[in-house]
Amino acid sequence: MASQVHESVKNYYGSRLETSADLQTNAASCSMPSRPMLKSACEALKLVHPEVCKRFFGCGLIFPDKLEGCQVLDLGSGSGRDCYTLSKLVGEHGHVTGIDMTESLISASQKFIQYHQEKFGYEKPNTVFVQGYLEKLDEAGIQSNSLDVLVSNCVICLCPDKRTVLMEAYRVLKEGGEFHFSDMYASEVVPDSFKEDPVLWGEGMAGSLYWQDFISLVKEIGFSTPYLVAASHIVVHNCQLLKKAGGVKYASGTYRLFKLPKTTLEKKALVTYKGTVLDCAEQLDFDASHSFKTNDAVEVDGETAAVLQCSRFSTDFSIQMLDTPHQKPSKYCHLSPFRLADRLGASVKQCSKTGGVGGSDGTPSGACDGSGTAGGCGQ
Numbered sequence: 001m002a003s004q005v006h007e008s009v010k011n012y013y014g015s016r017l018e019t020s021a022d023l024q025t026n027a028a029s030c031s032m033p034s035r036p037m038l039k040s041a042c043e044a045l046k047l048v049h050p051e052v053c054k055r056f057f058g059c060g061l062i063f064p065d066k067l068e069g070c071q072v073l074d075l076g077s078g079s080g081r082d083c084y085t086l087s088k089l090v091g092e093h094g095h096v097t098g099i100d101m102t103e104s105l106i107s108a109s110q111k112f113i114q115y116h117q118e119k120f121g122y123e124k125p126n127t128v129f130v131q132g133y134l135e136k137l138d139e140a141g142i143q144s145n146s147l148d149v150l151v152s153n154c155v156i157c158l159c160p161d162k163r164t165v166l167m168e169a170y171r172v173l174k175e176g177g178e179f180h181f182s183d184m185y186a187s188e189v190v191p192d193s194f195k196e197d198p199v200l201w202g203e204g205m206a207g208s209l210y211w212q213d214f215i216s217l218v219k220e221i222g223f224s225t226p227y228l229v230a231a232s233h234i235v236v237h238n239c240q241l242l243k244k245a246g247g248v249k250y251a252s253g254t255y256r257l258f259k260l261p262k263t264t265l266e267k268k269a270l271v272t273y274k275g276t277v278l279d280c281a282e283q284l285d286f287d288a289s290h291s292f293k294t295n296d297a298v299e300v301d302g303e304t305a306a307v308l309q310c311s312r313f314s315t316d317f318s319i320q321m322l323d324t325p326h327q328k329p330s331k332y333c334h335l336s337p338f339r340l341a342d343r344l345g346a347s348v349k350q351c352s353k354t355g356g357v358g359g360s361d362g363t364p365s366g367a368c369d370g371s372g373t374a375g376g377c378g379q
Contacts (some may be wrong), residue, residue, distance in 0.1 A: 005346060013327050026174050037280040038065060038375055040079060044088035048081055048117055049112050055079035055105075061153045062254065064180040065284070066277050070148040073172065073182070074098045074277065075165070080109030084116045087127040092120075096245040098129045099140055106131045133165040142172050151179035154252070157204035158166040165215060170221050170259060176310040179223070179257040184234060186247040187209040200244060205236070208250060215332050223257040224303055225328075227287035231337035231344070250261025253337030256287065258307045266302030272318040273298075275332075284316070288340055292317075302326030 028168070028343070041063035054081050067089040074083045077098025087096045100106050119124045132140030134155070148168050158164045169179050174328050186208040200206035209217070218226060234250040236242040275281050275294030284292045292298055299309075302324060308317045333339060 002174065008218060011054075013234045016296075037063065037130060039239060040089060040279050042087045047088060047116075048084045049115055051081050052081050052084060052109065052112055055364060056081040062180055062182050064149060064151070064178065064256065066316070067094065067149065067256065067282060068278070069094045070312070071146065072096045072149045072151065073137075073147050075152040075169065076100055076158070077129060078102075078105050078153075078155075078191035080112065080129065081218075082153055083109070083127055084112065084193065087116060088120050090126065092122045092126060093127060096127045097142070098127070098131050099134065099137070099142070100129070101131065101133050103131055104271065115251060131289070134159055135161050135168060137168045137172055139198065145174050147172050147185075148174060148177050148206050150177070150179040151183070152179075154182055154204060156172070156182060157184040157207045157209070158201070159207065162209060163221070164355065164374055166218060166221050170223060173259040174316075175259055176262055176312065177259050179259075180229075180254075180345055181250055182230075182254040184208040184213060185251050185253050187211075187251070187338055188247070189231070189247060191212065191246075194244070197244065199241065203236075205241065205245060205248075205250065210334055211251075211253065211338070212332070218257055222259070224260050224307055225332070226255040226257050226335055228253060228255055228289070228335045228337065228340055229287045231286075231288075233341045235339070249338065251337040251341050253340075255335075258311055260306050261305075264303075264306040265321075266306065266328075268302055268322045268324040268326050269305035270297045270320040270322065271300050271305060271308055274316050274318065276316045277313070289334060303328075 044063075065083060067086065068091050070090050071094065072086050072090055074096065077083050077100045080098055083096050083098040090096060096311065098106075098109060100109075107130050113125050113127055113129075116127065130140045150173060155166055156162055173179065184204040185204075187210075190208055191207060194200045194206035197206060215226060231251055231253045234252055236250070237246055271292070273284050273292035273294055273296070277284055282294055285294060290298075290300070290304065293326045297320075297370075299322070303320065305319060305326075308314065309319050
């Protein structure tokens with residue numbers, strides 16, 4: 001299964017990088033101001049062992065709400081930071097599986113299973129880590145229609161075959177299940193020449209999807225229209241990589257996708273949030289476009305009504321279907337992570353670091369200025 005890209009990425013994250021400070025972009029540290037972390041997630045994250053957090057290489061917040069009792073899979077679990085945070089959020093009766101292709105990261109994360117079990121006061125562990133490829137979840141023992149939630153943190157951009165990864169994600173989710181993940185996206189189609197550079201692959205730059213291609217791909221596979229939760233521009237702080245990137249800009253985007261029944265009727269609906277989700281008694285911020293205040297009726301499109309009706313949020317909403325058919329949008333400008341980052345002012349104008357492990361030729365990186373701004377439906 002291992003391709004040259006797989007081996008290159010394994011080497012990059014398994015041996016070359018020691019901490020997130022060694023990365024050449026600010027993807028791992030960029031802020032997500034459109035959706036502050038829920039109190040329960042923040043508290044859980046504080047309980048994760050410092051050594052686990054030290055080797056975290058993600059690019060966003062991927063802790064969705066209402067996880068109690070859920071069966072969760074983390075695609076590309078890395079150091080295990082997100083898995084251990086999620087293991088607290090799902091509770092003792094939930095379960096979290098982390099899968100990663102890098103043996104050294106799996107071994108490192110497994111060392112802390114007992115520590116977190118005892119830290120959380122669980123009678124037995126609710127977290128396991130398995131080595132495997134995201135394109136072959138079946139070979140790792142992940143069954144079809146078996147999971148409530150999938151998460152992933154800046155990993156899909158490292159995969160050479162994204163269609164297969166997303167198809168596998170769709171396969172293993174239960175009907176009504178959610179794929180909630182952060183990843184890097186490009187402002188245009190990335191040139192093939194990028195894919196010949198191991199550092200551009202390791203940093204996620206060579207494998208980032210053009211965001212509009214991502215929308216088309218997930219809908220072709222069968223997922224719902226994506227919901228954009230949060231976004232921030234990514235700054236390339238290594239001058240050599242910035243030069244290689246040319247005019248291509250990058251953004252971190254957190255999306256949520258749902259696996260809906262094939263027979264869903266797409267009519268508009270009035271939905272009323274009951275205020276029953278933990279940490280969201282007054283308002284549930286579903287994504288950057290949908291915030292539901294408790295006891296306020298809101299008209300939503302047919303697909304959103306289906307998501308709320310078929311997912312784990314079904315008991316948290318009163319739903320009144322309307323006779324008005326839902327018209328699917330012809331464009332998805334509101335789903336651009338670049339537009340959202342611009343709207344929020346989440347654009348870093350200066351490099352966040354002036355040093356690092358250097359470019360692909362080993363030359364130390366130096367100070368540089370670069371703008372991450374982008375906008376318009378074309379980006």
